[in-house]
Amino acid sequence: MPTFEPLPPDGSFEFFCGPQNACFNRCCRDLNHYLTPYDILRLKHRLCLPSQKFLKYYTELHRGPESGLPVVSLKMSSDQSRACPFVTSTGCRVYEDRPTACRTYPLGRMVCRNPGETTCRESYFLIKEAHCLGFDHPNRWTIAQWKKNEDIAPYNQMNDLIMDIIVLMRQRRAKPLTDLEVDRFCMACYDLDRFRDFAAARNLRVPAECKAFVAGSLEADTALMRFGIEWIRDELFQDDSACGEGS
Numbered sequence: 001m002p003t004f005e006p007l008p009p010d011g012s013f014e015f016f017c018g019p020q021n022a023c024f025n026r027c028c029r030d031l032n033h034y035l036t037p038y039d040i041l042r043l044k045h046r047l048c049l050p051s052q053k054f055l056k057y058y059t060e061l062h063r064g065p066e067s068g069l070p071v072v073s074l075k076m077s078s079d080q081s082r083a084c085p086f087v088t089s090t091g092c093r094v095y096e097d098r099p100t101a102c103r104t105y106p107l108g109r110m111v112c113r114n115p116g117e118t119t120c121r122e123s124y125f126l127i128k129e130a131h132c133l134g135f136d137h138p139n140r141w142t143i144a145q146w147k148k149n150e151d152i153a154p155y156n157q158m159n160d161l162i163m164d165i166i167v168l169m170r171q172r173r174a175k176p177l178t179d180l181e182v183d184r185f186c187m188a189c190y191d192l193d194r195f196r197d198f199a200a201a202r203n204l205r206v207p208a209e210c211k212a213f214v215a216g217s218l219e220a221d222t223a224l225m226r227f228g229i230e231w232i233r234d235e236l237f238q239d240d241s242a243c244g245e246g247s
Ligand code: SF4
Pocket: 027, 028, 029, 084, 085, 086, 087, 088, 091, 092, 093, 094, 095, 098, 099, 102
């Protein structure tokens, strides 16, 4: 079982990960690995797959136990190894676009955001697992250095957009999501290629920046995802009768 050690904002830790470690690749199996909408966007671009195919081949859909929102996890192999679909003998085959949790490890990130606040407050903790020998190396990192080295900022920025919806679900939404709302949420957050077609068919006011980039490029899709998350928030919470008491 992992242990979790809180780190102060100016805290540091010693860690090294690489093929020289005897534990190389041991961590890429038997995971409950949840993917954020931005993780899915990056991975489907990396694999040159439409979002629907990526979701079908590589993921499983669940419902968040607290929020009731649909959540997506990576489908591990069905054999005994329970390996991540992207692990190879030489490492991660989607390394440049690996998901947030892989990128951030051995750190974990906690965020909180109250209604009305525009930014999330974050804190970090160390995740220590017996199989991971990365802590035996004297390479010292501050949290800021690790975030920069692993290029975590764009992931955190995009992941934080969903916080509004999670907070509103917990604090204002009295009724469970309908099947249609679940489908719309999945489309806007996870199945971006379907959402693009939907937005065109419904004449949604997609912001100009989505069209400023080459259609289907990572930049255009990132802008479309920002719009999609705003759109689904409005869809789920525009009708006050669907909500409980505001906080
Ligand atoms: S995505 Fe890559 S780094 Fe993450 S668990 Fe899979 S193989 Fe490992």
